[in-house]
Amino acid sequence: MLTVDEALDRILAEARPLPGIATPLDETLGRVLAESLTSDIDSPPHDKSMVDGYAVKIGDLDQEEVELQVNEEITAGQVPTLEITAGTASRVMTGAPVPVGTEAVVMVEQTEQVESDSGQRVKVIRQQLDPGAHIMAQGTSIRRGDQVLQAGTRIRPLEIGLLAEIGQTCISCVSIPRLAVLSTGNELVPAGDIPAAGQIRNSNGPMLSAQARRCQADVVSLGIARDDREELEQRIAVGLDADILVLSGGVSAGVLDLVPAALAAQGVTEVFHKVELKPGKPLWYGQADRHDRRSHVFGLPGNPVSSLVCFELFVRPLIDRLAGRSRSGMQSRQAQLKGHFQQRGNRPTFHPAYYEHVGQGASVEPVRWQGSADQRALTTANCLAYFSAGQREFTPGSAIPVFLFEAEDD
Amino acid sequence: MLTVDEALDRILAEARPLPGIATPLDETLGRVLAESLTSDIDSPPHDKSMVDGYAVKIGDLDQEEVELQVNEEITAGQVPTLEITAGTASRVMTGAPVPVGTEAVVMVEQTEQVESDSGQRVKVIRQQLDPGAHIMAQGTSIRRGDQVLQAGTRIRPLEIGLLAEIGQTCISCVSIPRLAVLSTGNELVPAGDIPAAGQIRNSNGPMLSAQARRCQADVVSLGIARDDREELEQRIAVGLDADILVLSGGVSAGVLDLVPAALAAQGVTEVFHKVELKPGKPLWYGQADRHDRRSHVFGLPGNPVSSLVCFELFVRPLIDRLAGRSRSGMQSRQAQLKGHFQQRGNRPTFHPAYYEHVGQGASVEPVRWQGSADQRALTTANCLAYFSAGQREFTPGSAIPVFLFEAEDD
Numbered sequence A, B: 001m002l003t004v005d006e007a008l009d010r011i012l013a014e015a016r017p018l019p020g021i022a023t024p025l026d027e028t029l030g031r032v033l034a035e036s037l038t039s040d041i042d043s044p045p046h047d048k049s050m051v052d053g054y055a056v057k058i059g060d061l062d063q064e065e066v067e068l069q070v071n072e073e074i075t076a077g078q079v080p081t082l083e084i085t086a087g088t089a090s091r092v093m094t095g096a097p098v099p100v101g102t103e104a105v106v107m108v109e110q111t112e113q114v115e116s117d118s119g120q121r122v123k124v125i126r127q128q129l130d131p132g133a134h135i136m137a138q139g140t141s142i143r144r145g146d147q148v149l150q151a152g153t154r155i156r157p158l159e160i161g162l163l164a165e166i167g168q169t170c171i172s173c174v175s176i177p178r179l180a181v182l183s184t185g186n187e188l189v190p191a192g193d194i195p196a197a198g199q200i201r202n203s204n205g206p207m208l209s210a211q212a213r214r215c216q217a218d219v220v221s222l223g224i225a226r227d228d229r230e231e232l233e234q235r236i237a238v239g240l241d242a243d244i245l246v247l248s249g250g251v252s253a254g255v256l257d258l259v260p261a262a263l264a265a266q267g268v269t270e271v272f273h274k275v276e277l278k279p280g281k282p283l284w285y286g287q288a289d290r291h292d293r294r295s296h297v298f299g300l301p302g303n304p305v306s307s308l309v310c311f312e313l314f315v316r317p318l319i320d321r322l323a324g325r326s327r328s329g330m331q332s333r334q335a336q337l338k339g340h341f342q343q344r345g346n347r348p349t350f351h352p353a354y355y356e357h358v359g360q361g362a363s364v365e366p367v368r369w370q371g372s373a374d375q376r377a378l379t380t381a382n383c384l385a386y387f388s389a390g391q392r393e394f395t396p397g398s399a400i401p402v403f404l405f406e407a408e409d410d
Helices: A004-012 A155-165 A204-214 A228-239 A261-266 A304-322 B004-012 B155-164 B204-216 B229-239 B259-265 B304-323
Strands: A020-024 A053-056 A066-075 A088-094 A104-107 A111-114 A121-125 A145-147 A172-174 A178-184 A218-225 A244-248 A269-273 A285-290 A293-299 A332-336 A349-358 A361-366 A385-386 A400-404 B020-024 B052-056 B065-074 B088-092 B102-106 B110-116 B118-127 B147-149 B169-174 B179-186 B218-225 B245-246 B269-271 B284-290 B294-301 B331-337 B347-359 B361-366 B384-388 B399-404
Touching: A004 A269, A004 A285, A020 B155, A053 A121, A088 A121, A111 B004, A145 A155, A145 B102, A155 A285, A155 A332, A155 B102, A155 B204, A155 B304, A178 B118, A204 A244, A204 A304, A204 B218, A218 A228, A218 A269, A228 A244, A228 A261, A244 A304, A261 A269, A261 A285, A293 A304, A304 A349, A304 A385, A304 B155, A332 A349, A332 A385, A361 A385, A361 A400, A361 B229, A385 B218, B004 B155, B004 B269, B004 B284, B004 B304, B052 B065, B052 B118, B102 B269, B110 B155, B118 B399, B147 B155, B204 B218, B204 B245, B204 B304, B218 B229, B229 B245, B245 B304, B259 B269, B259 B284, B259 B294, B294 B304, B304 B347, B331 B384, B361 B384, B361 B399
Parallel strands: A066 A088, A178 A218, A178 A244, A244 A293, A332 A361, B065 B088, B179 B218, B179 B245, B245 B294, B331 B361
Antiparallel strands: A020 A172, A053 A088, A053 A104, A066 A121, A111 A121, A269 A285, A285 A293, A332 A400, A349 A361, A349 A385, A385 A400, B020 B169, B052 B088, B052 B102, B065 B118, B110 B118, B269 B284, B284 B294, B331 B399, B347 B361, B347 B384, B384 B399
């Protein structure tokens, strides 16, 4: 039987980021650049003033106090028309271009306006300014033609600001992986129905869809298929249009477990069945290649805990890989075990648990539930605690690896 | 001048979660429950088998080996029709209801099918089973009428599974805050345009919109308003339909700073102007009350760093509060300063910086940029490093509080 790492290696072996697709700027948040981008502008586009003040010649500041003739006033968005020469200054606002001939900008706080018959004048006291003081030179931040963003970069609000600055409004981003979810089982009815005797509502389907949406997959729900070979095959055929097809139920050893046969009939080749893992041992994984496009197919065990665990351990890293994200899967941490944990069987266990970070320390407490279908108890979990095979007893205070469902601040 | 904490207190003083709105189950991910929810079912809905096996009377297992008459086979979704009596058994699949009279379920691995003339029979070896072994009793996880989810809960995939199980397909969730972004300034052109002399592209607008989307706000872009009183007032009037109106630019001391006057004319009352903070000192905040609904209005300084910092420190916690999230704002950490940092002026500084968590330690390195409009350098930041007022020199290795833009695994 494959180990968890071996199984994941098989899944990711040939998985590559999906092709790029043109994406409007305001839909790029969280996406990954499929191409490197260069700037079509210098930034700043002109020598610009970083303060409200007066553009001057440095030589004019040598005297105890000097009155300069004010040529003009330049606000952001305007263009200077007059050159700065000895004895003259121009009023400039923050962000505005400074005139030709400017050597430095004096902050407005160190000046005083003077009204006179010969137009506006400004009084400036003696000060030592370096050439270029309070000026940001053209192209300091970006030179036209610079490569400013690399393919593979994940786009945050800061990158969106930069994309706007360099005039990119339609950007090639790695396509969003499409994922189809198909729940199987005669006992299932949709969440909106009232279950008859022997029936239960389909909770796995909505949970798996939400797990996939949290990883920014584009989710298609294929509803519930009866344990009927023809119905299964029809829905599987539709699901194979997606990059990933996730089936829930129908892969353990019961009499009605038709899923592997239905998948084979639809051209899905088994890569592995069963993993050294608890819960989730019956996991099935296969691939179908059609028209140069691969579909990855997962058959997840039907109980909610197995389903949750298998998705996080195996499906999530694949979504991340296809989406072009460099980090993938769950964030891991070490935490101190609260209470005892007793391991049954000899498979490594990923047990839903509650992780808490307090001050410098972190603790983890396995969720105690009544059975594998205890959805209510499961909602108290925020991570999987990992208990390695071979060891039976884990004592309070043991250091345990945990894998967080969500980033720590959620 | 207000401190950062005082300013935030004024903003949040009367801010409450928005009213609930009916939301389809598959749109509830990340939302917050506006009402507590009770279950309309027992879970499990029947005494159910947790394994594939045979439902039996315990007394029948006392002998070295016994052959039992098999009444029927019950798969998940079926209903038992025959009672278990001494000497009989029924085949049950995982999840299926067990028949009336069942005392325990024997795992299929410990049985052997026997063909006989008198119908199907099963051979069972002696074993000690407690009453109820391998059975999950009706209502163990949830009793009908139990309150299973509390108002205020943030909905993750696990909660979506539970909502589906209890039949909730249209759920009252706290409304999504609506946020309008208006950029101001004669120098600005849209990202899709080629800037003429003296002009720059509007990068703040797209960045602020993305910052708001990252907090799951519903964003309306109002484009760019010239520094023109009438145009500003028209756009502000539209923006006041949102829960939050964010203006970028027009609140520092330049000659064309018309924004506060235009806001006052539109019935927005100033709550404060200026905060003891670097960058971001010119922050303006006011409120407008119309038809029992409050709009929060922020005038952010126009340079990208101030704009970024003010959004994260003041707007983000307000979005979180209106959205009903209990934790709000940025995640904080301690980290060791890399290199020297010199504080100018006497305001506390929130400096864009790069935080790195390696092994047990964490480091932070302030971004070095060429000026307040250096969008390119800014993209190397993933946090704000906090340098308290009063101290001028921070030496390498100093412990510095940092505030992360995104949860640590992003």
